Amino acid sequence: MDRMKKIVLFLEWGSILGLLGCGLWVFLWTPLEISQGFPQKIMYLHVPTVIIAYLAFFVVFVYSIAYLWKRELMFDQMAKASAEVGLVFCALVLITGAIWGKPIWGTYWAWWDVRLVTTLLLFLIFMGYFLLRMSINDRDKEARLAAVLGIIGCLDIPIIHKSIEWAKGRTLHQPSTFFKVETGEINPSISDVLSDPLPVAIFFMLTLYLYLLLLRYQIEKHQDELYQLLAETQD
Amino acid sequence: MFIGLEYVVSAYGIWVCTFAIYILLTKRRLKKTNQTVVALEQRASESYHNF
Numbered sequence: 001m002d003r004m005k006k007i008v009l010f011l012e013w014g015s016i017l018g019l020l021g022c023g024l025w026v027f028l029w030t031p032l033e034i035s036q037g038f039p040q041k042i043m044y045l046h047v048p049t050v051i052i053a054y055l056a057f058f059v060v061f062v063y064s065i066a067y068l069w070k071r072e073l074m075f076d077q078m079a080k081a082s083a084e085v086g087l088v089f090c091a092l093v094l095i096t097g098a099i100w101g102k103p104i105w106g107t108y109w110a111w112w113d114v115r116l117v118t119t120l121l122l123f124l125i126f127m128g129y130f131l132l133r134m135s136i137n138d139r140d141k142e143a144r145l146a147a148v149l150g151i152i153g154c155l156d157i158p159i160i161h162k163s164i165e166w167a168k169g170r171t172l173h174q175p176s177t178f179f180k181v182e183t184g185e186i187n188p189s190i191s192d193v194l195s196d197p198l199p200v201a202i203f204f205m206l207t208l209y210l211y212l213l214l215l216r217y218q219i220e221k222h223q224d225e226l227y228q229l230l231a232e233t234q235d
Numbered sequence: 236m237f238i239g240l241e242y243v244v245s246a247y248g249i250w251v252c253t254f255a256i257y258i259l260l261t262k263r264r265l266k267k268t269n270q271t272v273v274a275l276e277q278r279a280s281e282s283y284h285n286f
C-alpha cells in the first residue's frame with residue numbers, strides 16, 4: 001500500500017471514530033445547558049462545521065493566489081478540491097444553523113439577519129465558482145478565472161465574521177461566546193464542562209476535511225491525467 | 236428534559252447522511268477515474284506496440 005493510501009485510510013478511520021467518540025461525549029457526559037436546553041447540543045455540530053467551512057475557503061484563497069503566481073496545475077487542483085468540500089460544509093452550516101434557530105429564535109431564517117444573508121452569499125458565490133468552471137473548455141482559462149472568483153469569494157469570510165459587530169441590532173446571532181468583542185481576549189461565557197467537547201469536535205472535523213480534501217485532490221489529478229492522455233491519443 | 240429533541244435529531248441526522256453519501260459518491264468517482272486512466276494508458280501502450 002503506498003503512502004498516500006495509508007494517510008487517507010488513517011484520516012478516514014481517525015475522523016469517523018473521533019467524531020463518534022465526540023457524539024458519545026456530547027450526548028452521554030455533557031450536561032444540559034440551562035437556557036437553551038437540549039437544542040444547545042447542535043452547537044457541537046454547527047460551530048465546528050462553520051470553522052471548517054471558513055478554513056476550506058481560506059485554503060481556496062491561498063491556492064488560488066499560488067496558482068495565479070506560479071501557474072502550476074497542482075495549485076488549481078487543490079483549490080477546486082477544497083472549494084467542493086467547503087461548499088458541502090457551507091451547505092451544512094446553513095441547514096444546521098436554521099434547524100438550531102427554530103427552537104431558539106422561533107424562526108428558521110430571517111432575511112434581515114446580516115450573518116445569515118452573508119453566509120448564504122458565500123454559498124452562492126462558490127456555487128457560481130463551479131458553474132464558471134463547467135462553462136469554460138480551456139483548462140488554463142478555467143483555472144485563471146476560477147482563481148479570481150475564489151479570491152473574491154473568500155473576502156466574504158471576514159465580513160461574515162465581523163457582521164455581528166458591524167451591524168448591531170440587525171442580527172439574531174449572539175456576540176462571541178469565547179472572546180470579548182471589544183478586545184479579542186479569550187473570555188468564555190459558558191462553563192468548561194459545556195465548552196470542553198468543542199475543540200475536540202473541531203479537531204476531528206478537521207481530520208474529516210483533510211480526508212475529503214485528499215480524496216477530491218486525487219480525483220482532480222486523475223481527471224487532468226485523463227484529459228492529457230485523451231489529447232495525446234487524439235494526436 | 237428532551238424538549239427540542241426533534242431539532243437535534245434532524246440536525247445530526249442530516250449532517251451524518253450528507254457526509255455518508257458524499258464520501259460514498261467521492262470514493263466511487265475516484266475509483267472510476269482511476270480505472271479509466273489505467274484503461275486508457277493500456278490502450279495507448281497497445282496501439283504504440285501495434286504501430
